[in-house]
Amino acid sequence: MTRAGNDIDAAIDWLVRLQGPSVSDADWAEFDAWLSVSPENADAYDKVLVFDLEFGPLSRSIEPVVAARPDHDALVIPFRPARRAWLWSTGTALAAAFVAGAILVPMYGPGAARETVYSTGVGERKTVALEDGTRIDLNAASRISVRFTRGERHVVMGDSQAFFDVAKDPKRPFLIDAGDTRVRVVGTAFDVRRRDGSVAVAVQRGLVEVRPTTDRAAAPYRLKPGQGLSHVEGKAGARVAAVETGEITSWREGRLIYRDRPLSEIAGDMNRLFDRPVKLGDARAASMRLSGVLIVDRQDAMIGRLSNLLPVRATTTQDAVVIRAR
Known part of the structure; x- marks a missing residue:
């Protein structure tokens, strides 16, 4: 079998596994490691998702078989992987189509993608509950757009900061575009914070x-939990720290x-918190840097x-x- 065929078969297995009732955090961690092995793995998974959404759920790989017990007083309902052969043949067909250059991406009508803009003003915070169960906390003076399609959940961030608590849905990855990231x-x-080019x-x-x-080749x-990344837009690389x-x-x-x-x-x-603007009055003040905590209350107190x-x-x-240096 070709590399594309192996990737598609693995992606189908992951889709079935992640939709199972006993999926665990260890499964998600292993899935994440599989995605990181190569860009081809993520591409194969996305393509399987698209096919699954268009032609029927691949993850329903079991179906009940009803059999009478010997004493005929009850029914036993075991389960068997009745569609496994179909899944493998589908995977082979998908791989062949991808190798041949055929892209099985359905064309949705104008009303299929729903885009909504959420924003906050100066000093305003807002909590947004999305239809999939995801919650977004928007910081002050922020603007994002949210678009759901059958294959993905997509957020575009302008100048903004937001905390995302994303509902699990392996059939629709949650994507956030923040500048060139x-x-x-x-x-x-x-x-995610996108402010002033960072x-x-x-x-x-x-x-x-x-x-x-x-x-895309990078x-x-x-x-992981407890890690953070910082990146300056337009520059290569990023810094990861605890x-x-x-x-x-x-x-x-x-x-x-x-x-x-920097100050x-x-x-x-x-x-972004107060209507009266804060300005830096000299170069010395502009060059200062701060390590510390500021409680948010009244502007004069801060x-x-x-x-x-x-x-x-x-x-x-x-x-x-x-503000000037003293």
């Missing part, structure tokens, strides 16, 4: 795949945690705490708060 999961909980991903639960959209980053669980949940609990972050970033975060953490002073006018 794509995040792919099946079911997990994680935070993307950061932090994982609370499950496994998350992150890859650049500009280079190996993806596979993030992240405390408290940091992942902090902004939803009214705390902003910074580790060696310009802190000012930007405040400008500015006061910032002045205790850094050698700065603030001047408040009717139009702005200007």
